[in-house]
Amino acid sequence: MQNGLVGSFNGRMREDCLNEHLCAALRHACHRVAAWRSDYNHNRSHSGLAGLMPYEYANRSMKDQNRNRANL
Numbered sequence: 001m002q003n004g005l006v007g008s009f010n011g012r013m014r015e016d017c018l019n020e021h022l023c024a025a026l027r028h029a030c031h032r033v034a035a036w037r038s039d040y041n042h043n044r045s046h047s048g049l050a051g052l053m054p055y056e057y058a059n060r061s062m063k064d065q066n067r068n069r070a071n072l
Contacts, residue, residue, distance in 0.1 A: 016040075 017036040023029035042054055049057040 012040075 013033075013036065017033060021029075021032050023032060045051050045053050046057075052060075
């Protein structure tokens with residue numbers, strides 16, 4: 001049985017990055033994947049973070065963080 005999170009990530013990477021770019025060399029592919037990974041980890045909203053971008057989630061006030069934990 002495969003890990004659902006890994007399968008979801010691989011599918012998203014394939015759809016958003018690999019299927020959109022044709023890379024002539026491994027170095028070019030590595031640069032494309034690195035740029036996509038940076039965008040994915042820093043600039044996109046994530047459902048696991050209540051729809052917030054990682055920097056928004058990290059910069060929430062302590063009051064907001066405690067309120068969200070109580071709602072779980």
